[in-house]
Amino acid sequence: MDDTVEYTVMTRDVVKVYRMGDTEVRALDGVDVTIRTGEYISIMGPSGSGKTTLFNAIGGLMKPTSGNVFIDEIDVAQLDANELAWLRCRKIGYIFQSYNIVKVMTALENVTLPMLFGGVPPDEAQDRAVEILTRVGLGDRILHTPKELSGGQQQRVAIARAFANQPAIILADEPTANLDIHTGEEIIELMKEMNRERGVTVICSTHDHKMLDISDRIVWMRDGKVQKIANRADVDIEINTMKEKH
Amino acid sequence: MNSAIQPSADWEIGSLKLSMEVVCSMAVNSLRQRIGRAVLTLLTITTATAFMMYLLTMPRSTDPVDIQSWRLMMILSLVVSGAGVLNTMLMSVTQRYREIGTMKCLGALDSFILYSVLLEAAILGLVGAFAGAVAGLIISILLALADHGGEVFQAMEIANLPGKLVFVFLVGMALTTLGALFPAFIASKMPPMDAMRGEK
Ligand SMILES: Nc1ncnc2c1ncn2[C@@H]1O[C@H](COP(=O)(O)OP(=O)(O)OP(=O)(O)O)[C@@H](O)[C@H]1O
Ligand SMILES: [Mg+2]
Numbered sequence: 148m149d150d151t152v153e154y155t156v157m158t159r160d161v162v163k164v165y166r167m168g169d170t171e172v173r174a175l176d177g178v179d180v181t182i183r184t185g186e187y188i189s190i191m192g193p194s195g196s197g198k199t200t201l202f203n204a205i206g207g208l209m210k211p212t213s214g215n216v217f218i219d220e221i222d223v224a225q226l227d228a229n230e231l232a233w234l235r236c237r238k239i240g241y242i243f244q245s246y247n248i249v250k251v252m253t254a255l256e257n258v259t260l261p262m263l264f265g266g267v268p269p270d271e272a273q274d275r276a277v278e279i280l281t282r283v284g285l286g287d288r289i290l291h292t293p294k295e296l297s298g299g300q301q302q303r304v305a306i307a308r309a310f311a312n313q314p315a316i317i318l319a320d321e322p323t324a325n326l327d328i329h330t331g332e333e334i335i336e337l338m339k340e341m342n343r344e345r346g347v348t349v350i351c352s353t354h355d356h357k358m359l360d361i362s363d364r365i366v367w368m369r370d371g372k373v374q375k376i377a378n379r380a381d382v383d384i385e386i387n388t389m390k391e392k393h
Numbered sequence: 394m395n396s397a398i399q400p401s402a403d404w405e406i407g408s409l410k411l412s413m414e415v416v417c418s419m420a421v422n423s424l425r426q427r428i429g430r431a432v433l434t435l436l437t438i439t440t441a442t443a444f445m446m447y448l449l450t451m452p453r454s455t456d457p458v459d460i461q462s463w464r465l466m467m468i469l470s471l472v473v474s475g476a477g478v479l480n481t482m483l484m485s486v487t488q489r490y491r492e493i494g495t496m497k498c499l500g501a502l503d504s505f506i507l508y509s510v511l512l513e514a515a516i517l518g519l520v521g522a523f524a525g526a527v528a529g530l531i532i533s534i535l536l537a538l539a540d541h542g543g544e545v546f547q548a549m550e551i552a553n554l555p556g557k558l559v560f561v562f563l564v565g566m567a568l569t570t571l572g573a574l575f576p577a578f579i580a581s582k583m584p585p586m587d588a589m590r591g592e593k
Binding site for chain 2: 203206208209210219221226228229230232233234235236237238241243247248249250251252256260261263264265266269308312
């Protein structure tokens, strides 16, 4: 293990087919990606290219039609229900594109949830939740319910919730799509900081070219396939050509 | 400040333990957060149970034809109120598939989902069925009083009254929890993303 690079996420020929009546959508069409521990990966691709579906597959939130997902060399398909719950609870922090925060609960209760599932005593969970919410700039909104929060604020609740159990992997699906530039940069900075200082692996989908600057590698997806994978260093030229096109 | 956000040390696949304390607090919170919905559900359970209790204790004529139609009424009422309670519980759980899916994404155990939904239903069932059994008896007494004056209890079917109370209470309670059990079980077993889309 020591003389090779350590991988934390590996997908092998992952296919996800959605069937609706007679039509089939191949949301993922044979995806192979390998992500190193401590890496910051950006996933780019047009709408409908399968980014969210790939996240769901990596995170053990749905079963691929075929293919395998390995987390730390363990095949996710081999895990039983309890181990899967552990994986979702402790190992991975999800930031969903559509937030998915529980509507009837306050920001505080939402952030506390994964900690309670993970066995953190309620008092401690609460203290920690307040701390993280303050960190993402919602210290004065902890008792608000989602309908009393703006889209960007809900996004930040989702981000705080993803950090709650100190996961090893952050799966962030367009985490800054609904944030103003300033808050967006703060959130990216926060993820980068966790990545740099604590070795958290960050996998982040985005349409934002600014995000590429801080990634180690960039994965481009198209029509459910990985189109190409590039190292940060090789991307500058491409960013420039992309900027020219826009 | 940053201490709140740091990875824990061991990456071995672990396991989670179900905390009954968290189940209880979640069930109670959930009722509180949706108090309007809870009151409506209670109303359904109470009315259905009260109706059953009333039918069991109301004054009855000894005419065999009447007894025949009473039986039919009793059966129909059981079916109608039973289906009403089942449907109410079914709806209230299915409406929460998205929330259940979200909780599963965050690491809720299947058993956590199942128990917290069941406990919530059981609380509603306990209160609703109890209130219904008592209310049904009172209605029965009041109506008999209006019809028969002082001879209420001679007129009413009070044989084995405690047994009837318990029976009606248990039926109300069972219908409530059974109505929640089925959708809760299905949802707890679903992959989180399917639950979030409300797929069966
Ligand atoms: N539940 C579903 N049922 C049927 N088709 C689906 C479902 N979820 C996704 N798809 C299809 O799979 C494809 C990939 O969707 P996905 O959500 O992964 O794209 P995406 O890259 O995340 O797009 P966006 O940038 O808009 O979020 C799309 O064509 C979509 O229509
Ligand atoms: Mg998406």
